[in-house]
Amino acid sequence: MILRFTNLHHLQSKPYNFNPNPRNPNPLLSQFFSSISTSIDEHVERVFHIVNRSESSLKLKESLKETQIHLSNDLIDRVLKRIRFSHGNPIRALDFFNYTAKKKQFFHTPYSLDTMLYVLGRSRRFGEILEVLKEIRRKDRNLITPRTVQVVLARVAKCCSVRQTVEWFRKFRKLVPEFDVNCYNALFRTLCQEKSMSDARNVYHSLKHEFRPNLHTFNILLSGWKSSEEADGFFDEMVKMGVEPDVVSYNCLVDVYCKSREIEKALKVVDKMRDEGISPDVITYTSIIGGFGLAGQPDKARDMLKEMKEYGCYPDVAAYNAVIRNFCITKRLGDAYNLMDAMADKGLIPNATTYNLFFRCYYWSNDLQRSWDLYGRMMKDGCLPNTQSCMFLIRLFRRHEKAEMAMVLWNDMVEKGFGSYILVSDVLFDLLCDMGKLDEAEKCFLQMVEKGQKPSNVSFKRIKVLMELANRQDALKNLSDQMALFGSAIRRQETVEIDILSDPHLC
Template identity: 65%
Template sequence: MALKLSNLSKLNYHCLFPRLYLPLKSLSSLVQNLNGELNIAANARNPDVTTIFQIIINSPSPESMIKCLDSSQIPLSNDLIDQVLKRVRFSHANPLKTLEFFDFVDKKKGFYHTQYSYDTMLYILGRSRKFEETWRILKEMRRKDPAFITPKTVMIVLGRIAKVCSVRQTVESFKMFKRLCTNFDVSCFNALLRTLSQEKSMSDARNVYHSLKHEFKPNLITFNILLSGWKSVEEAESFFKEMQDLKIKPDLVTYNCLIDVYCKNRQLEKAHKVFDEMHEQEIYPDFISYTSLIGGLGLIGQPDKARAVLKEMRELGCYPDAAAYNAAMRNFCIAKRLGDAFDLMDEMIQVGLEPNATSFNLFFRCFYWANDMINASSLYQRMKTVHGCLPNTQTCMFLIRLCRRNGDVGFGLELWEDMVLNGFGSLTLVSDVLFDMLCDDGRLDEAEKCLFQMVEKGQRPSSVSVKRVRVLMELTKRHESLYKLHERMSIFEHGRGK
């Protein structure tokens, strides 16, 4: 029997909750983050991965790292390297130390990095703006096997560049791939457009498309990228018309993009017309189509109709997934009907679907805005113990800020220990709030312990947090702790100084 979630204390919520309807792209991003955090936990169970990871982040020099690797006697296989790099990526560990390890392995006789390792290394370097090293790795890939540089590789590199550089610089970088890619075709062009739509804006993607489309032959994927994520109905309809003019036949993804933009703009009548056209074309809506519709109904204040869509989906043989239930629960949260939202979570469990971090975050957001520490902590315990669901960074930020607001240091430390033990969430983001709480409360022992825990995990504390803890150490004359802090932080300085 499913555990009844709606027995949390009933409250009257007088605060005004913000709109919680997110685009599908945001939902997929949250799922990606959770998957990454799950990867860390899975890799942590492999002792060899942990050992190599610790050697990378703790070695003060390349020579020391090589010596430790040799003495560990761990065979460096492709699978192990892939897992270590994945651990580095999701732990935000030192990029230049990781590159030293990557280069050391690459020079071993008879060893060849996998395409996955190259792409992951490029992501790690690009995220830290190490673009000189990025292009050096790309040239090595080209020399060893040109087939390694795929549209996915192009998108990884351009995605990191687009985060910190202008659209013009991103496009210039894209053109540099012409000398590196064996097939510099529309798939690479699509990678550029996808990058711009995600990291810049749909308007930037549109402008670049019109400036370069004559050099490439746009295809269905091109238009599906250009149709996704628009806030403007007019812009989306314009691309759809151009697509038809080019005799490119729309598919399910195309129609889902149109339904999404109509629903976001509360134009439900047009969305229903798209459903009708799909049936005429014998293209049948999927759970993404219905999830957009559920979200749109919530935006026009019809959460009960949205819930009825879940039943309609099942009757049509399109069984709702967790995202569809989350969209329906979100509508009730917007309407401040948390009892109905919890009933939907019960139903979700009864049909065999497990609530995920996104499901719980809908309620944590409400509890945060209502300043409801009691129900937030109760739901967190239920999330962990009953459902075995790992929180993500968004969960942690709702909870730690709520702790800060209520002065609940004990729960803040419990959350931190769970994060350290189970490898979920960003220690760096949570630590800023936690250290403020601990330092204000004069709990220097706990602050010192937490700071060293995150350093051991390879995550760098912010300079503001380090300064606060250091000042308190100086005031209390903790000379040994100050020396230890300087020694541990030098790990990160080594990578920066190279």
């Protein structure tokens, strides 16, 4: 973009006021930066569709050249992010990544690399992952970080054994510039999240002679214990190694005691923290609130909110959610609603998790009207539902055969961009097909495609059957072509339907 100032004398005699006050921005500047932002968003969307819908690598390169869009690091980051969260085509994404990497004096950002590896790992293309890493090592090894290690190992661990995950971890010795304790911590965190805590600890004991654990190592491995005795033993090992526990370490102990319904032990840990000059934080109290809930004492859990404030620790949304959850479990929805209102009075905005606690109760009690009213309140308050919220609602609509309500939810999802199109659409298409609402099903299908989301093969087959029965061949061909753009194995089988009654040769 070239800016031309045609009246330089005027600018010199009357300096341009940039007005640094953000509350009263200069309208010209706001319009200028707004136009730039809009332009970038349009470029991201255009490049994304080219990458996702190109039939070949050659077609991809030709289309990108025709656009003459400058492929900056920021744009590439955003396109790859879009591909990741829309489950885009991994092969074309890799073609795009490699195409941009071959530009002179161009280096990908760590974010681009990690996102590309995530996309490949999700589709289990581990051979391509290794090739990308080798090429990056050759070009700019510093891009490979402990975060990269964790991204790759997380995808490996999802579909491979613990042994194979550790083998992949060892491959990074030749790839990461500094193979230190942070890389080991990435492995342990991956195993904790994707496998089990016991797997992570077993691997730790087999590898601990190779490195010196730090506080972060123990905090990772302390979380998620099911046995308080084992947690105590591991905590003692940390202390014997000269690693001083912090608030995170103590919170892990409090959490395991609370989950074991050993509230008294948890409270003693809190006292010990204070004696050592470590102030319990909101996570500490939230665990204790959950412990009281498991013990069937929701009122004591609510009292913890007051105690927190007395010690200068103010509850956050998660703490209130823990108390609300206790009341929802005991079917005391009036008290739960009062707490949600109290949150709002204190300036804490209930989030999707807050509403889901109520949605869960209404779903299991089959209360459609209250669920619908709560959804209305949620949208009015500006809190966007998450995937769990949408699933509670769409399944309830399916159960009651409320296609109109389902379409309102779907249109809100499309307009505001919340929830999982793939998960919700499967239930929605079931409902619409069962009720014979083929026009609505076709509309939702095309909206998904427009958003870069691939409808499931099961949903497509259901719509396909209805369209064949309704003899809507043109519409069916359009949907089949759209599915083919995603590389689907589904291909429309061209059939010639002969009307026996109108063919004299078959009469």
